[in-house]
Amino acid sequence: MTQTNNNMTVNPDLAMERAKCNFNVLEVTHIFDGGERNTLQRKKIEDVALNSGASKDALGEEHMSPKEKYENAVRKSCIYATMMKNELAELSGLESFGVSSPVIRRTADAFFKEVSPFLLHLGMFVPTIMGQCTPEQQSYWLPRALDMQIIGTYAQTELGHGTFIRGLETTATYDPETEEFVLHSPTLSSYKWWAGGLGKTVNYCIVVAQLYTKGECHGTHPFIVQIRDEDTHVPLPGIKVGEIGPKMGFNTADNGFLGFDHYRIPREHMLMKNAQVLKDGTYVKVARHGKLTYGTMVFVRVVLVNEVAFNLAKASTIAVRYSAIRRQSKPKPDEVEPQILDYVTQQHKLFIAIATAHALQLCSTWLWESFSAVLAQMKGGNTDTLPEFHALSSCLKAISTSDSAHLIEQCRHACGGHGYMISSGIPNLYNFVSATRTYEGDYTVLLLQTARFLVKAYEQAEAKKPLTPTVSYLAHAFSGSRATWDNSPDGIIRSFQALAAGKTAVCVTNMRKRMRAGLSQVDAWEMSTIQLVAAAEAHCRAVIADTYRKEIVRLTANSSPNVKVVMDQLTTLYLYYWALERTGDLLMFTSVSQKDLVDLQIAYEELLLKIRPNAVGLVDAFDLRDELLHSTLGSYDGRVYERLMEEALKSPMNKEPVSDAYSKYLRPMMKGKL
Ligand SMILES: CCCCCCCCCCCCCC(=O)SCCNC(=O)CCNC(=O)[C@H](O)C(C)(C)COP(=O)(O)OP(=O)(O)OC[C@H]1O[C@@H](n2cnc3c(N)ncnc32)[C@H](O)[C@@H]1OP(=O)(O)O
Numbered sequence: 001m002t003q004t005n006n007n008m009t010v011n012p013d014l015a016m017e018r019a020k021c022n023f024n025v026l027e028v029t030h031i032f033d034g035g036e037r038n039t040l041q042r043k044k045i046e047d048v049a050l051n052s053g054a055s056k057d058a059l060g061e062e063h064m065s066p067k068e069k070y071e072n073a074v075r076k077s078c079i080y081a082t083m084m085k086n087e088l089a090e091l092s093g094l095e096s097f098g099v100s101s102p103v104i105r106r107t108a109d110a111f112f113k114e115v116s117p118f119l120l121h122l123g124m125f126v127p128t129i130m131g132q133c134t135p136e137q138q139s140y141w142l143p144r145a146l147d148m149q150i151i152g153t154y155a156q157t158e159l160g161h162g163t164f165i166r167g168l169e170t171t172a173t174y175d176p177e178t179e180e181f182v183l184h185s186p187t188l189s190s191y192k193w194w195a196g197g198l199g200k201t202v203n204y205c206i207v208v209a210q211l212y213t214k215g216e217c218h219g220t221h222p223f224i225v226q227i228r229d230e231d232t233h234v235p236l237p238g239i240k241v242g243e244i245g246p247k248m249g250f251n252t253a254d255n256g257f258l259g260f261d262h263y264r265i266p267r268e269h270m271l272m273k274n275a276q277v278l279k280d281g282t283y284v285k286v287a288r289h290g291k292l293t294y295g296t297m298v299f300v301r302v303v304l305v306n307e308v309a310f311n312l313a314k315a316s317t318i319a320v321r322y323s324a325i326r327r328q329s330k331p332k333p334d335e336v337e338p339q340i341l342d343y344v345t346q347q348h349k350l351f352i353a354i355a356t357a358h359a360l361q362l363c364s365t366w367l368w369e370s371f372s373a374v375l376a377q378m379k380g381g382n383t384d385t386l387p388e389f390h391a392l393s394s395c396l397k398a399i400s401t402s403d404s405a406h407l408i409e410q411c412r413h414a415c416g417g418h419g420y421m422i423s424s425g426i427p428n429l430y431n432f433v434s435a436t437r438t439y440e441g442d443y444t445v446l447l448l449q450t451a452r453f454l455v456k457a458y459e460q461a462e463a464k465k466p467l468t469p470t471v472s473y474l475a476h477a478f479s480g481s482r483a484t485w486d487n488s489p490d491g492i493i494r495s496f497q498a499l500a501a502g503k504t505a506v507c508v509t510n511m512r513k514r515m516r517a518g519l520s521q522v523d524a525w526e527m528s529t530i531q532l533v534a535a536a537e538a539h540c541r542a543v544i545a546d547t548y549r550k551e552i553v554r555l556t557a558n559s560s561p562n563v564k565v566v567m568d569q570l571t572t573l574y575l576y577y578w579a580l581e582r583t584g585d586l587l588m589f590t591s592v593s594q595k596d597l598v599d600l601q602i603a604y605e606e607l608l609l610k611i612r613p614n615a616v617g618l619v620d621a622f623d624l625r626d627e628l629l630h631s632t633l634g635s636y637d638g639r640v641y642e643r644l645m646e647e648a649l650k651s652p653m654n655k656e657p658v659s660d661a662y663s664k665y666l667r668p669m670m671k672g673k674l
């Protein structure tokens with residue numbers, strides 16, 4: 001194994017697990033990383049960033065006040081940003097450090113148990129400059145942003161609207177006299193709300209506002225806006241800005257609010273790649289597709305699939321290692337208490353988490369490559385592939401974030417009481433990932449975007465028109481008979497396609513019926529949205545399963561035999577798990593019988609037993625250093641109880657033998673003197 005400290009004492013149960021692992025762990029690490037070269041580069045970056053000890057805190061973050069936590073997060077963000085500029089960028093060979101590198105992002109997690117106040121700077125501010133500026137604008141703003149001379153965020157959401165972008169109320173009205181835009185917040189609900197880093201950290205932001213010129217509204221457009229003085233950091237006149245208060249997670253991200261009182265910015269601060277306002281106020285549309293200003297959101301949706309795969313890998317590493325050292329109950333009176341990992345129900349909770357981390361990691365690489373292809377086509381002026389990509393990135397963002405949040409919570413359940421400790425690392429992971437289901441497009445809202453595409457594709461299939469690749473299966477939706485069930489991986493993928501097609505067909509039929517009965521198209525659509533969301537989910541499962549399977553076959557072509565076997569077991573597990581989760585749907589839309597499902601359940605249980613001896617090896621293959629896990633339960637050496645006690649003793653509550661609360665309240669009450 002590739003752990004840095006080779007002299008550590010390892011818990012004997014974990015040592016035993018590692019001894020019985022029958023595949024080459026490093027080979028699987030290479031598969032997960034996308035090749036040996038990537039693994040080497042990642043480890044180099046991790047060594048430079050993490051061996052210095054700069055990521056460590058003197059006092060545990062969880063014992064700090066909110067203000068101390070924030071200041072500490074800023075301190076470490078500055079250390080990490082400086083490292084990126086000076087050392088890591090060169091190591092990673094990136095033109096623009098940090099922006100497109102999951103490795104740099106991943107390494108940053110060692111510095112923050114929650115998130116960096118700079119997350120939005122690199123995650124959305126810089127990508128918006130790259131994606132929405134003209135070349136001249138980019139050459140001015142990008143170097144300043146990459147060099148951290150200015151720090152920015154992305155302020156789109158308002159108190160009153162997040163999902164419905166067209167409903168945003170902030171206005172940017174062009175004044176040709178001064179060649180300026182006047183930014184204004186006309187109502188309380190128009191205040192910007194949520195942007196990460198806005199509360200105290202940033203001095204610039206991208207503001208999305210309704211553009212008015214020559215008395216006409218042209219819809220939402222992005223602007224770059226200075227909100228604080230570059231020297232004193234004091235908010236500029238006309239700006240009302242602050243932090244929004246404690247949240248379920250993201251508490252080091254100083255999410256903020258922002259209001260404008262007739263605040264003026266130069267005309268050139270409108271990001272003009274897709275649309276322009278000329279000096280005289282004439283509006284010129286440049287882009288061929290109306291939704292290109294949503295580009296940064298699409299970029300982040302793609303990045304998030306990778307982000308949640310990484311976080312799920314962390315949670316499953318913690319829970320599987322802990323389950324290997326934890327012994328509980330005595331089902332066989334003459335034998336020692338078993339490791340909880342030996343319980344089949346525990347394997348059912350955990351192995352799907354490992355398989356899903358793999359599935360999402362491989363899908364994220366595939367999605368990134370598809371995104372690059374779409375961007376390349378759009379550079380040449382062709383936006384034909386954008387609708388399909390929007391449908392694809394929307395459903396993958398929705399399902400990957402939702403599944404990961406659910407499975408991270410399942411990992412917490414698998415760790416019993418100790419999983420509830422902040423020091424286990426799992427609560428912070430859950431709080432972070434559960435937010436990803438909402439931000440950058442809520443789960444339901446994004447699945448309905450995919451459903452919109454599915455319905456259109458269904459109608460095209462009905463009219464025998466050509467279909468785009470991810471929905472080409474709809475061409476077979478009109479055979480009149482239910483899809484034939486077979487439990488091979490390809491057969492299960494076809495079944496999920498049949499579910500998506502079947503549910504879409506039901507929706508289309510019901511919508512038509514409802515419209516004939518007098519409902520409007522909008523109302524008929526609304527009445528079908530439960531099934532439309534389910535259709536988009538089934539479509540997405542088919543895409544994930546198909547991509548995962550194909551990528552594993554490709555990536556293991558030259559692997560050793562045991563690696564091939566264990567990777568095949570994981571992909572099969574993923575398919576069996578989801579087929580068994582959707583038995584009702586399968587009975588409705590395929591020829592599956594009760595006997596087939598009983599057989600599938602048995603095959604699934606047998607698969608769990610086959611994977612069991614390799615479980616610790618599989619999570620070791622994620623190669624997550626202890627600094628990244630932040631976990632008393634999941635460290636490589638398995639010193640779980642020792643770490644739990646060490647952390648408990650660090651609690652400020654244990655500093656005094658008797659709490660002040662005793663003399664103030666407990667004693668008076670117990671002596672009857674309160
Ligand atoms: C270093 C890296 C680190 C990375 C870490 C990352 C962490 C970062 C942390 C982040 C922290 C969090 C940061 C944040 O949270 S930032 C805030 C994020 N906010 C959102 O994501 C808001 C979600 N809402 C929307 O996206 C839109 O309003 C939707 C889509 C819901 C509707 O929209 P709208 O009402 O305008 O449209 P319509 O429904 O009338 O549909 C009209 C047509 O448009 C098509 N359409 C719609 N959208 C797109 C699109 N994008 N590309 C191509 N096409 C698109 C659509 O298919 C339809 O086509 P057709 O059917 O008519 O043909």
Ligand SMILES: Cc1cc2nc3c(=O)[nH]c(=O)nc-3n(C[C@H](O)[C@H](O)[C@H](O)COP(=O)(O)OP(=O)(O)OC[C@H]3O[C@@H](n4cnc5c(N)ncnc54)[C@H](O)[C@@H]3O)c2cc1C
Pocket residue numbers: 120153154155156157160161162163164193194195196250255435438439440441442443444445448
């Ligand atoms: C941690 C965090 C960080 C964030 N950071 C940023 C940031 O940096 N910058 C920024 O601009 N924003 C940010 N956001 C805001 C985020 O993008 C929005 O909260 C998100 O897009 C959801 O929008 P909403 O809050 O308006 O939810 P709503 O749309 O009000 O959703 C509420 C409910 O209504 C349902 N609903 C809404 N519309 C429909 C519909 N058409 N059909 C069916 N159901 C519907 C949803 O499914 C949901 O169940 C952040 C949010 C969080 C939680």
